[in-house]
Amino acid sequence: MDVVGAASWLVQVVLEKLVSDGIDAAWAVARSAGPDPDPGGDVHRLRSRLQSLHLVLSAAQERVPRARSEALLGSLRRLHRLACDADNLLDEMLYHQIHHQLHPDEASDTSSSLSAVQSVVSKIRGAKRARLGGDEDATVRIDDILRRMCEAGDDVREAIKMERLDAVVTCSGQAAGMDCRGWTTAYVTEPKIFGRDAVKEHIVQTLISAEACGVNLSVLPIVGDGSVGKTTLAQLVYSDARVQGCFSKRIWISVSADFDEVRLTREMLDCLSTGASKHEGITNLNKLQEILDEDLKSKRLLLVLDDMWEDNDKSRWDKLLAPLRCSMNGNVILVTTRNHSVVKMISTMDPIHLDGLKDDEFWLMFKSCAFGDEKYEGHPSLQVIGKRIANKLKGYPLAAKSVGALLRRDLDGGHWMSILQSDEWKLQQGPDDIIPALKLSFTHLPFxxxxxxxxxxxxxxxxxxxxxxxxxxxxxxxxxxxxxxxxxxxxxxxxxxxxxxxxxxxxxxxxxxxxxxxxxxxxSLEECHMMDNFDSGSGTGHATIRHLSINTRSAYKWNPHACSFSPSDNFQRKLAYIGEKVQTKNLSTLMLFGKYDKEFSETFSKVFKEVRYLRVLRLPTLSYSIDSLICNFSKLIHLRYLELISSVPGTPLPEVICQLYHLQVLDVEYWVHLSTLPHGMSNLVNLRHFVARGELHAKIAGVGRLKLLQELKEFRVGKTKDFQIEQLTGLRELGGSLAIYNLENVGSREESMNAGLRDKIYIHDLLLSWCKNRFDVSSITEAKVLEGLHPHCGLKRLHITSYGEMLVIMDCPRFFLPVYPYGQ
Missing domain, CATH: 1.10.10 (Arc Repressor Mutant, subunit A)
Structure with a gap:
């Protein structure tokens, strides 16, 4: 991945924390000698220094997209580590500030918060102890980290200068870091093309049809993944005799990432020129297009634009095509691209979506590449292994060529089996190998x-x-x-x-x-790792891994003797080894997929006992308590995303979840027997999504504190303060569906207006319900209450149940008339 971009992104994350709400107060809480008289001044100075650093990295990302020198890589990695440390520390400072706001009366809060923050900083600095006062307070230490980030930024700046000088010497005029695919031509280089006869015939018939001849300009895109065969298909169409007879002029241009209207127009003129060129030395686009228009008069043109990427500026595309639209000759442009966004921008005809070859055709091609003959029937054992390998390649012609070349070196079962099991072919880096071809698409992505x-x-x-x-x-x-x-x-x-x-x-x-x-x-090798192949010794991960997932679905095999599933021999060993290889304390993601047994739970708990900085945690199929998997669960104060799945009856959510103040997503949708919630759910002030059944939404006491919440499926109005309708007042981010029950507990129009439904512009489905068995509520009061529940004008569906003795349209306030027809 782009190392410069990664460092730039993380510095931006730290910057965003320094401008976030509450940072000034968090800064003051972290002071050892009491609140800073001017905390904003400190924060402002740090922001300025980081903004300068971010500008350096942004410039580096544009000029040197892919770092190569060890000096630059080393400086960027150092900067990345420091930015991670600063991010974690600022995160803890903000956490303790939230705790201070929620529990202002706790006398020990300031000192405990400070102690926790300073402990983190002292570990970052490698100190042997944390001091609680004097000149070593937390803000001084975070200032020290950021100062060292800026020093690392200076090293990056110097290394970039050297990198750019090296680029001049090594790149031979190419953009630094850009993986170029190389220019293509109209000539087919393959001895035989497999499986494309039908789609080729469809395109040829489309191009020579009367419909295409009767319009001024048609654009037909061929879209598909890299290496799937788009260029080869275009070459087949271009060289077809019927196409040659139908178009008096044919032009093939390899576009690639450089969509330059002047260059492309000059290349068209180069192809059309037969003698002395009229456009020699001309760079003015208008003049070039005048010459092109003159050369194409009364001629029908087929223009192939191979490997087009430009999808940001349609005006550039329109400018290039302007002279081709001037006639009614039936000009056609055939475009190959990997991007559906290009198709949306340019197509005038139904695009051709090119997928991998069908199994039977692909097997013939695979045999041709591996054995040298599509009809080869020898080596029955190799044929069996070959079919297993071919199934993994999903019909990609380039993959067949890449893997076939490896297999053909040695027609031996052991060699073929090693390729099947080790995926060695994915590591091939030649220009005609599959992964480099696909990686080109990745290189073109924005960071x-x-x-x-x-x-x-x-x-x-x-x-x-x-x-x-x-x-x-x-x-x-x-x-x-x-x-x-x-x-x-x-x-x-x-x-x-x-x-x-x-x-x-x-x-x-x-x-x-x-x-x-x-x-x-x-x-993503250096940052992300998935453990999922417990039968091999490969894939143990890098020491720099920050995101880890474990897929246990292949770890257990049926044991016919024990009539149960048993873990594979390598399972526990690899799980333990990952704890030695990866710095688990620094993990930001930990996800589990699949079921597991008690022995796994115990090993998992030991391996990940030091996790601290997790942002994402996914624990499915909980058969045991959370503490049996994560022994320091209460210390995961950085968590943003928590998904818990359990089918064990009677297991409640742990109360400690309510102390995870940074939590944005709590997903317990598949905790099937969950019937109650912890009392402190309203402490999760950053919660955006509570993914759970509707009846659990209705049990959040004091939900009005969760001002960022975007879904509240049910709210049941109660008599106590934590369930009064005014809890809905500040929940302006609510969207989707909202059902409000027990409206008989609302006593007046003024009280019902506290729901603030008019301000909840993201809600599209609203249910208002009174209890059927209510007593002593007058119809006048109910009408007033309903009038106060005025929704926003963009509401799509409104449902009212048990309002009065009978729902009659004239009983409804005027604002309901457009959205609630009678009888619905």
């Missing part, structure tokens, strides 16, 4: 999408992603920038952008192609 995509390496292959859940996890890790839009909306934009660029497929759920998942694993 914000690179981080989100690479994080998905933590999920098992074949995982079906719930879009909202994935976005919530990204937010919890700080991967979604906060701005004028809701982060959830921005996250969905990121996710759909990755769909457009071919990294996800979307149906009911989002999914990732196995080869794309392999790419995610490769580009």
């Amino acid at each position: 914000r999408l690179q981080r989100c995509f690479s994080y998905c390496a933590l999920f098992p292959k074949g995982h079906m992603f719930d879009g909202l859940d994935l976005v919530r996890i990204w937010i919890s890790q700080g991967l979604i920038s906060s701005g004028s839009k809701r982060m959830e909306k921005t996250g969905y934009h990121y996710l759909n952008d990755l769909v457009d660029r071919g990294f996800f497929q979307k149906s009911t759920y989002y999914s990732m192609h196995d080869l794309i998942h392999d790419l995610a694993h490769i580009v």
Whole structure:
């Protein structure tokens, strides 16, 4: 991954904390000698220093996108570590400030908060003890960390100067760090093309049809993942005799990432020129287009633009095509691209979506690459292994070539089996290998999408992603920038952008192609690791891992003698080894997939006993208490995302959850027997999503404190303060569906107006309900209460139950008439 971008992003995270609400107060609480008379001044100076550092890194990201020199890499890694330390420390300072606000009467709060913060800082500095006063207070120490970050930034600045000088020598005019695919031509280089006859015929018939001839300009995109065969298909169409006879001029241009209208126009003119070129030395686009228009008069043109990436500025595309639209000759542009966003921008015809080859065609191609003959029937044992390997390649022609070349070196069963088991082929880095071809798409991603995509390496292959859940996890890790839009909306934009660029497929759920998942694993090796192959000795992870997941689904095998599932021999050993290899204390993500037994629970608890800085924790199928898995659960004060799944009857949520003040997502939807909630749920002041059954939503006492909450499925009005309707007043972020029950407990219009329904603009489905068996409530009071429950004008559905003896439309206030027709 982009090391410069990673450091820049983390510095930005620290900066955002320094401008967040409450940082000045947190700074004052952390002072050992009492509140600082000017805490804002300290914070302002630190912001200025970090902003300067961030500008350096942003400039470096533009000019040297991929660091190569050891000096620069070393400086960036040092900066990354310091930024992680500063982020964790500021996070704790803010945590203790929240605790101070929630419990202002606790006398020991300030000293305990200070002690905890200073303990963290002293560990960061490598000190042997934490001091509680004098000149070594927490704010001085965080200042020291940030000062060293700026020093590391100076080292980065100097290393960048050297990096740029090296780039001049080594890049031969190419943009530093850009992986270039190389120019393509119209000539097919493969001796035989497998499985594309039908789609080729469809494209040829489309191009020579009367429809295409009768319009001024048609644009037909071919879209698909890298290495799936788009260019080869375009070459087949371009060289077809029927196409040659239908178009008097044909031009092939390799576009790549450099979408330059002047260059592309000059290349078109180069292809059209037969003698002395009229455009020699001309760089003015208008003049070049005049010449192009003149050369194309009365001629029908087929223009192939291979490997197009530009999807940001449609005006540049329109400018390039302007002279081609001047005639009614039936000009056609055939475009190959990896990005669905390009298709949306340019297509005038239904695009061709190119997937991998079908199994039978792919097997013929695979045999041709591995044995040299598609009809080869020898080596029956190799054929069996070969089919298992071929199934993993998902029909990608380039994958067949890459793996076939490896297999063909040695027609031996042991060699083939080692390739099947070790995935050695994924490590091949030649220009015609599959992963480098796919990695080019990753290189072209903006850094914000690179981080989100690479994080998905933590999920098992074949995982079906719930879009909202994935976005919530990204937010919890700080991967979604906060701005004028809701982060959830921005996250969905990121996710759909990755769909457009071919990294996800979307149906009911989002999914990732196995080869794309392999790419995610490769580009995230230093930060993300998934333990899921307990039968091999590979994949133990780097010491720098910050995000870890464990998939136990392959760890247990059926034991016919014991008539039960037993763990594989390597299971416990690898689990223990990961604790030695990875610095578990620094983990930011820990996720479990699959079931496990008591022995695993005990080993897991020992291995991860020091976890402290987790932001995301997923513990499914809890058969034991949380403490049996995470022994210091109460100390996970950095948690943003917590997913707990349990099917054990009578197991309550631990009360300590209510002390995780940074928690943004609490997911207990599949805690099937959960019937009560801890009393302090309203202390989770940063909670954005409580994923649970509706009846549990109704049991949150004092829900009005959770001002960032975005879903409240049920609210039952009660007589006590914690359940009065005024609890809804400040919950302006609520969206989706809201059901308010027991409205007979509301006594007046003024009281019902405290629900603030008019301000809850994200709610689209509202249910208002009175108890059927209520007594002593006048119809006049009910009417007034209903009138005070005025929703916003964008409400989509309104349901009213048990209002008065009978619901009649004329009984409703005027504002209900447009949204609640009679009888619905």
